[in-house]
Amino acid sequence: MAYSDGDETLVEEAIGQLAAMEPGFEHRIAVYRDPVTGRRVRLLQLSSPTIRVGSQPVMLDLPGDVLSYSFPRDATRGGTTARARGGTPDGGAGGPVMSGEQVAEDLLAAGFPRLDTSSDHSNVTDKATLDAFARSELAALRGTVVIPSVRIRLGSGTTPALLGTTVRLRIKDVWFSEGLDARYRVVGIKVTAPERGRPETADLYLEEAD
Structure with missing residues (x-):
């Protein structure tokens, strides 16, 4: 670039x-x-x-600091192919430069539908760079996209500075009768200010930790 x-x-x-x-x-x-x-x-x-923050995971429990949770699974938000569209070179009459099509052959072979994704990069005219964009975007969006989220009660151990932190999420309720015990990395935070009769809370958006 x-x-x-x-x-x-x-x-x-x-x-x-x-x-x-x-x-x-x-x-x-x-x-x-x-x-x-x-x-x-x-x-x-x-x-x-x-981004990685901290050496030890933050413990989040339900019952406990976790007030609610969601594990949405949506295949339509992902994709099995990707192309990146660039700009038109100076004096070019052939239109914008396009990357090659990147295809998740393993997902298609496993029965996933063909879902095309694309992105625009109007100031890029180098095909190799656009190919790199397409590969990166397909890696991020391939298959079913799952973004778990939990709503927690903010306190001394759970502050808004959790972005990049690894959390150990433990849930035991009717949906997880055997108990869930898994590690995730915090990739997004939305804080809700306290109101009368309701404490300050934060929605944490997670991805599976390595």
């Missing part, structure tokens, strides 16, 4: 494009108060291939 003076590419857009290439990386902006000056600081954090 290369950016030229005058492209006016947004920083967020450029970071997203670079992160989507192989082998990829994760990024986030951490906001905090400088303890000396009191000024608000925004720190861009990068980590490849993923």
Whole structure:
């Protein structure tokens, strides 16, 4: 990837494009108060291939800090093929540059339907770069997409600074009569402010930990 003076590419857009290439990386902006000056600081954090925080998992239990959970499974949000569409080269009459089609042959052979996915990268005209985008996107979206989420009660041990943390989720209820005990990584957080009669809570969006 290369950016030229005058492209006016947004920083967020450029970071997203670079992160989507192989082998990829994760990024986030951490906001905090400088303890000396009191000024608000925004720190861009990068980590490849993923952001990892802490050496020990945070324990989340139901019954306990976990108030509710969801394990949605939706094959229509994933895909079995991917193509990346780029920009049109200067003076080009053939239209935008396209990547080769990336296909999850193993999923199709296993009976998954053909679900095509595509993405746009209007400032990219290099086919090899577009091929890398398509491979990366297919790896992220292949098959059935499952994004577990849990709603927790925020406390001293469970704070909004959990992004990238590994959690050990233990659930025992009517759906998990034998008990669930699994490790996940926190990839998203949505905090809900406290209201009368209801404590401050956070929805944690998870992915299976390695």
